[in-house]
Amino acid sequence: MHPEADPAGEDWDREAPYLSTGSYLATGRSEFGADPPPSDVMRITHRALAALASIVASAYVNLVEERERWVLWVPVFLGAGIALYFAMPGEPPPWSGLLFTLGAFGLYLLAGERLPLRLALGALLALGVGFTAVEARTTWLKTPILQRPLGPVPVEGRVANVERLDKGVRVTLADPHIPRLAPELTPPAVRIRLRPTDTAPPAGTRVRILAALRPPPDSPEPGAYDFRRSAFYQGIGAVGFAFKTPEMVAPAPVGVVGWINDRVVALRELIADRVAARLSGAPAMIAIALLNGEQTGIPPDDLQAMRVSGLQHILSISGLHISLVAALFYFFARAALALWEGVALRYPIKKWAAAFAILATLAYMMLVGAQVPTLRSVLMTALAMVAILADRSVLSPRAIAIAGILCLLYQPEQLPGPSFQMSFGAVLALISAYEVLRGPLNRWRKDGGWLRRAALFVGGLCLTSIISTIATMPFCLYHFQQVANYGVLANLIGIPITELWIMPLCLLAYVAMPFHLDGWIIDMIGWGCDGILWTARITAALPGAALHGAALSDLAFGLLVVGGLWLMLWRRRWRLAGLAPIALGCVLAPLTPRPDMVVSGGGTMVAVRDGGGKLWLSSSRGGGFEVETWGKRDGGEGRPPAWPTVGTDDGSLRCDSLGCLYHPDLYRPERRDPATPDGRLVAIAWTRDALAEDCDNADLVISRVPAAGCDAPRVIGPDVLAARGAHALYFERGGVRIETVHDPQSKRPWD
Numbered sequence: 001m002h003p004e005a006d007p008a009g010e011d012w013d014r015e016a017p018y019l020s021t022g023s024y025l026a027t028g029r030s031e032f033g034a035d036p037p038p039s040d041v042m043r044i045t046h047r048a049l050a051a052l053a054s055i056v057a058s059a060y061v062n063l064v065e066e067r068e069r070w071v072l073w074v075p076v077f078l079g080a081g082i083a084l085y086f087a088m089p090g091e092p093p094p095w096s097g098l099l100f101t102l103g104a105f106g107l108y109l110l111a112g113e114r115l116p117l118r119l120a121l122g123a124l125l126a127l128g129v130g131f132t133a134v135e136a137r138t139t140w141l142k143t144p145i146l147q148r149p150l151g152p153v154p155v156e157g158r159v160a161n162v163e164r165l166d167k168g169v170r171v172t173l174a175d176p177h178i179p180r181l182a183p184e185l186t187p188p189a190v191r192i193r194l195r196p197t198d199t200a201p202p203a204g205t206r207v208r209i210l211a212a213l214r215p216p217p218d219s220p221e222p223g224a225y226d227f228r229r230s231a232f233y234q235g236i237g238a239v240g241f242a243f244k245t246p247e248m249v250a251p252a253p254v255g256v257v258g259w260i261n262d263r264v265v266a267l268r269e270l271i272a273d274r275v276a277a278r279l280s281g282a283p284a285m286i287a288i289a290l291l292n293g294e295q296t297g298i299p300p301d302d303l304q305a306m307r308v309s310g311l312q313h314i315l316s317i318s319g320l321h322i323s324l325v326a327a328l329f330y331f332f333a334r335a336a337l338a339l340w341e342g343v344a345l346r347y348p349i350k351k352w353a354a355a356f357a358i359l360a361t362l363a364y365m366m367l368v369g370a371q372v373p374t375l376r377s378v379l380m381t382a383l384a385m386v387a388i389l390a391d392r393s394v395l396s397p398r399a400i401a402i403a404g405i406l407c408l409l410y411q412p413e414q415l416p417g418p419s420f421q422m423s424f425g426a427v428l429a430l431i432s433a434y435e436v437l438r439g440p441l442n443r444w445r446k447d448g449g450w451l452r453r454a455a456l457f458v459g460g461l462c463l464t465s466i467i468s469t470i471a472t473m474p475f476c477l478y479h480f481q482q483v484a485n486y487g488v489l490a491n492l493i494g495i496p497i498t499e500l501w502i503m504p505l506c507l508l509a510y511v512a513m514p515f516h517l518d519g520w521i522i523d524m525i526g527w528g529c530d531g532i533l534w535t536a537r538i539t540a541a542l543p544g545a546a547l548h549g550a551a552l553s554d555l556a557f558g559l560l561v562v563g564g565l566w567l568m569l570w571r572r573r574w575r576l577a578g579l580a581p582i583a584l585g586c587v588l589a590p591l592t593p594r595p596d597m598v599v600s601g602g603g604t605m606v607a608v609r610d611g612g613g614k615l616w617l618s619s620s621r622g623g624g625f626e627v628e629t630w631g632k633r634d635g636g637e638g639r640p641p642a643w644p645t646v647g648t649d650d651g652s653l654r655c656d657s658l659g660c661l662y663h664p665d666l667y668r669p670e671r672r673d674p675a676t677p678d679g680r681l682v683a684i685a686w687t688r689d690a691l692a693e694d695c696d697n698a699d700l701v702i703s704r705v706p707a708a709g710c711d712a713p714r715v716i717g718p719d720v721l722a723a724r725g726a727h728a729l730y731f732e733r734g735g736v737r738i739e740t741v742h743d744p745q746s747k748r749p750w751d
Contacts, residue, residue, distance in 0.1 A: 062574045072569045075404030081130025082415045090746025097135040101128030134412035146238040151212035162200045164297035169200040187237020204262030208247045213240035220626040222728045222739040232750035233413040268292040278522040283529035289315045293368030308546045309539035310487025311494045318373035324503045326381045329360035354385040373423040379403035418479040422472045429471030432568035465491040474560040481632045483547040490539040502528040550635035553592040559585030595728035603704045603721045611650045611667030616643035658690035664731040671733045
């Protein structure tokens with residue numbers, strides 16, 4: 001082909017004649033000794049570089065065109081900085097975040113007008129602020145964590161919170177005094193479960209409780225939710241249970257914040273007592289959850305039915321509840337002011353009503369607690385009302401961005417939790433979807449009759465439920481390993497009951513309680529709660545009500561989140577590029593490796609995987625929530641089965657009264673270590689008598705009893721388990737990979 005006819009338009013060498021293909025390939029040079037013409041590799045490289053330059057130029061144009069959306073990425077990079085802090089293997093130096101942030105800020109000021117550089121440095125600055133915020137909060141809290149079980153000891157403290165449970169009551173004692181524990185090692189608060197027959201002491205009173213204390217529960221498996229970290233940021237350094245009824249002691253002075261907290265907790269208990277006097281069982285607990293935000297008393301079976309049916313979000317005080325409270329208070333305040341002719345004609349009653357709605361939602365948040373969904377909803381509602389005060393319209397995406405920034409700076413530790421992720425993920429998806437659909441929906445609603453409006457209402461509920469389900473699916477699989485398949489059906493019934501019946505009655509009950517006229521209202525609230533429970537139970541009983549899957553890997557989860565954010569935060573067509581990481585995340589999701597063995601932190605429970613991939617437990621008793629988490633993270637519905645007394649049928653596990661021998665490579669020859677052609681041998685020793693033989697023959701020994709002097713290549717005994725927590729073991733061709741909850745060499749403050 002002549003150079004001028006080349007599709008790429010390259011004119012490599014107009015004067016050098018070309019040889020035939022055969023002679024050129026044979027000699028590699030022209031007959032005059034000139035350099036050979038460009039190869040196919042060079043042409044492909046040139047075209048690839050040209051295509052890459054075109055993509056970069058197009059991306060830059062799109063980025064500049066979407067300037068108004070840049071602010072939406074600020075909370076994303078704040079969250080990235082917070083996530084980076086929690087992902088670190090050890091605690092970074094307390095000055096590292098601030099130093100990085102100041103450096104990024106200085107470079108940002110020096111960047112001048114170079115837009116790409118300023119954007120990159122701005123992203124790093126936001127990341128540094130997020131890292132610094134969570135690092136500063138961790139340093140400021142410094143919650144001492146109880147390091148070993150203690151008690152029974154008389155624990156004295158002020159009742160700061162009271163929580164009703166399915167059976168019994170749990171209290172949180174602030175400023176505790178614990179004998180045999182130095183003041184600098186005493187946590188700011190402890191949580192104690194009272195006996196089922198005991199009644200809760202009033203909030204604000206100082207009590208003495210004979211209790212056994214232990215550290216907050218550890219993560220049940222490496223990678224699972226860290227309950228101890230959550231307790232650390234709540235200021236709770238120990239948990240336990242009571243042996244005797246709490247004794248009242250002389251009250252101690254408290255500050256203004258403590259006094260306000262005591263009054264709010266007392267009000268919550270008063271509301272709960274009023275409900276308990278009229279209702280009982282699960283309906284009473286749901287009514288209490290909606291009236292004072294306390295969800296701990298719902299029976300486990302009913303709570304599971306709410307999860308499987310996709311109705312659990314109704315129990316969380318969030319956008320549905322806050323927006324309804326604000327709308328009702330705004331409507332009634334404006335209507336009442338409009339009846340006063342002199343005021344309505346002279347003053348901006350619309351703005352007065354908006355201010356009143358803000359105060360009402362803040363008071364409601366104080367009553368039910370400032371959980372992440374509640375705080376996010378209150379912030380977004382307040383921004384909408386502030387827009388009314390300022391005679392401006394609120395851009396919803398910016399409202400959620402501002403709410404995200406404030407939530408992350410106020411409580412950065414909430415980012416890894418499912419509540420934060422699901423709340424913001426669902427709302428962001430709804431806002432993004434309705435941005436696209438607003439035009440078509442408005443055109444279809446225009447000049448429509450009642451039938452079309454009714455269809456739009458039902459269709460809107462279905463569409464909202466579908467969008468929320470899809471948006472929260474990665475978070476459900478990552479944290480809970482299940483997704484509600486019939487959530488749309490359940491929400492078609494549950495949301496109208498909540499929105500049109502229960503919540504208006506709840507507001508009416510607040511008004512009627514001071515006058516003791518709330519009895520009949522609470523009864524009617526109970527009817528609505530019965531309807532929600534009936535819907536949850538029927539839906540959960542349907543075949544295939546929940547989709548169960550193994551826990552997602554961090555990589556697959558991160559790809560799904562990044563792709564979703566890219567798809568939702570931009571408006572131009574380049575947003576569709578977010579589908580690529582989403583697709584890759586979906587491909588990687590089922591490929592997440594699961595451990596071949598799991599050992600509990602106390603060494604009392606062991607799980608092994610047989611040749612068919614099934615997980616087996618060492619015992620049918622004990623373990624509780626810990627082993628249920630193992631089963632769910634493995635893709636099951638709960639607790640795995642216990643292995644037979646003699647071991648598994650396939651021979652990979654053989655047991656006797658002293659212990660078990662596990663052959664992880666028996667049915668997987670492709671991963672056998674070349675140094676052990678017969679496969680590796682793992683010994684699980686229940687007694688000291690088993691150690692003598694196991695330590696000589698096994699490649700790895702897991703011992704429930706002290707194994708000092710064991711000569712096996714690797715030993716996991718009680719001392720190792722106590723220091724490192726639960727173990728997850730992956731047998732690979734190059735050896736065994738062991739993940740643990742803790743690393744003693746790089747402890748975090750909550751370890």
